[in-house]
Amino acid sequence: NAGVTQTPKFRVLKTGQSMTLLCAQDMNHEYMYWYRQDPGMGLRLIHYSVGEGTTAKGEVPDGYNVSRLKKQNFLLGLESAAPSQTSVYFCASSPGTAQFFGPGTRLTVL
Amino acid sequence: AQKVTQAQTEISVVEKEDVTLDCVYETRDTTYYLFWYKQPPSGELVFLIRRNSFDEQNEISGRYSWNFQKSTSSFNFTITASQVVDSAVYFCALTEGGGSQGNLIFGKGTKLSVKP
Numbered sequence: 001n002a003g004v005t006q007t008p009k010f011r012v013l014k015t016g017q018s019m020t021l022l023c024a025q026d027m028n029h030e031y032m033y034w035y036r037q038d039p040g041m042g043l044r045l046i047h048y049s050v051g052e053g054t055t056a057k058g059e060v061p062d063g064y065n066v067s068r069l070k071k072q073n074f075l076l077g078l079e080s081a082a083p084s085q086t087s088v089y090f091c092a093s094s095p096g097t098a099q100f101f102g103p104g105t106r107l108t109v110l
Numbered sequence: 111a112q113k114v115t116q117a118q119t120e121i122s123v124v125e126k127e128d129v130t131l132d133c134v135y136e137t138r139d140t141t142y143y144l145f146w147y148k149q150p151p152s153g154e155l156v157f158l159i160r161r162n163s164f165d166e167q168n169e170i171s172g173r174y175s176w177n178f179q180k181s182t183s184s185f186n187f188t189i190t191a192s193q194v195v196d197s198a199v200y201f202c203a204l205t206e207g208g209g210s211q212g213n214l215i216f217g218k219g220t221k222l223s224v225k226p
Contacts, residue, residue, distance in 0.1 A: 042216035101155035
C-alpha cells in the first residue's frame with residue numbers, strides 16, 4: 001500500500017515548456033486535490049476532483065489544467081510554464097474524511 | 111469567506127518545554143471540520159487530527175492535545191514535553207463548504223524549532 005505517490009519528485013523547466021505531474025493513489029479514494037505551496041503562503045488549492053471524470057477549479061487555477069480519467073490518477077498539466085509557477089506541488093486524496101498527501105514535487109521554472 | 115489565521119510565524123523552545131500553537135478560524139458554515147497537519151523538514155505533510163464543529167471535547171494523543179473552543183473560534187494545539195523530533199511547520203486547516211471532504215483552507219503555518 002503505497003498511499004499517495006507523485007511523479008516526478010523534482011523538475012526544472014524553461015519558460016514556455018509544458019509538463020504533466022502525475023498523482024496516483026491506491027486507497028480507492030473518491031476525492032483528489034492538487035495544491036501548491038509557496039514560502040509564507042501555506043498551501044493553496046489549484047484544482048480538485050470529486051470522482052472519476054470530474055474536475056473543478058480551486059483558489060488558484062490559472063495556468064493549470066487537470067484530468068481524472070481513472071479513479072486512481074489525477075494529472076496536473078502546465079501548458080506553458082511561467083516563473084510564477086515555481087513552487088512545491090502537493091497532491092492529496094481523501095475518502096471523505098481527512099486528506100492524505102503525497103510527498104510533493106519541487107518544480108522550478110527558469 | 112473562510113479564513114484560518116496562525117498568528118505565530120515561528121516559535122523556538124528548549125526540549126521538554128510545553129508549547130501551544132494557536133489557530134483562529136472564520137467561517138459562515140454551521141457545520142465544518144478543522145484539521146492539523148505537520149510538515150517536518152523532509153517536506154511531507156502528515157495528518158494529525160480532524161475535529162468536527164459539533165464536537166467540542168478536547169482530545170489528547172500522547173504528548174499532543176487539542177483545545178477546540180467555538181466561542182472564540184479557536185483550535186489550539188499543545189505539545190507537552192517537546193522533543194527535537196517535534197521540530198516542523200504545523201498547519202491548521204478548515205474545510206470549505208461544510209463537509210469533511212471539502213477543500214481545505216490552510217493557515218500560513220507555524221514553524222516550531224525545538225532545541226536540545
